[in-house]
Amino acid sequence: MVKLVYFAWVRERIGKGEEELNLPASVQTAGDLIAYLATLGEQYAAALQYPKAIRVAINQEHVEHDEPIAGAREIGLFPPMTGG
Template sequence: MKILYFAWLRTSIGKSTETLSPPTEVKTVGNLLDWLPTLGDNYASALEKRDLLRVAVNQEYAELEQLIKADDEIALFPPVTGG
């Protein structure tokens, strides 16, 4: 699974992208957001305010209940504002 991090998430986690193999019990976006903080303090800190995050699965906005697969691309980013 390819994970992309944008804006302050990229800065806090220390990378813009990585390929991960979550455990089999990680089946939804919400499960992924529960699991990622277990990877280290930088992940836990970056993801502690989940209500501020937006998620896209294969370039489509996703809800926490959306199912995910091993070959998906998951993007995590803060809300986008225009101006």
């Protein structure tokens, strides 16, 4: 079980700020996670339609999409940061 936290318009499109999921064994990296979540329904697909634009943090540290997620306690998904 891993805690997923969604931020900004990712949260708005999915319709929740966080959830806990049991991930299938095939989900090994942050990129795999985004692809898997996009299959969970229309809201997820809309939020994650541009997977390369989504930023990921594992245990509050930003990572690349090829980063393994094994052992993660919390994974955050963010839209691109802008401005200021």
